[in-house]
């Protein structure tokens with residue numbers, strides 16, 4: 001993620017990965033404030049053993065696109081909900097990549113962080129049948145948790 005301040009959003013993705021038993025590292029890397037760290041991370045991520053990168057950033061969110069520019073790993077972008085423009089700035093910065101350098105862009109904010117984790121798990125599950133089963137069970141639990149009728153107390 002681009003800043004410590006993004007962790008309040010991105011931690012929801014981390015918690016989802018925890019629930020699925022998917023290993024990850026959470027790091028702060030900024031294309032703007034720590035450009036050398038970004039280049040070193042993105043260029044070295046595949047050799048380090050990473051298989052998917054989830055990049056969350058807000059405002060002028062160049063992190064996901066610049067990360068993708070330096071790696072062939074799948075990069076999933078999470079637009080952080082910015083205070084000034086409610087995340088529309090983040091979304092448009094991330095989603096409108098030029099053809100040839102892909103970023104899979106998720107929804108703004110918490111839902112995007114959770115879905116990035118689920119999508120990363122789905123990608124990894126293509127070559128990990130046990131993870132696929134855990135993902136199926138996660139979805140089943142979610143379905144079972146949805147009540148058939150609304151409650152006044154919920």
Ligand SMILES: Nc1c(C(=O)O)ncn1[C@@H]1O[C@H](COP(=O)(O)O)[C@@H](O)[C@H]1O
Pocket residue numbers: 001002003004005006029030031032033056057058059060061062063064080
């Ligand atoms: N968009 C980026 C990048 C980047 O794209 O590299 N680096 C930091 N940021 C964003 O700046 C916002 C404000 O950061 P601060 O709260 O630290 O001022 C964060 O949402 C971060 O993702």
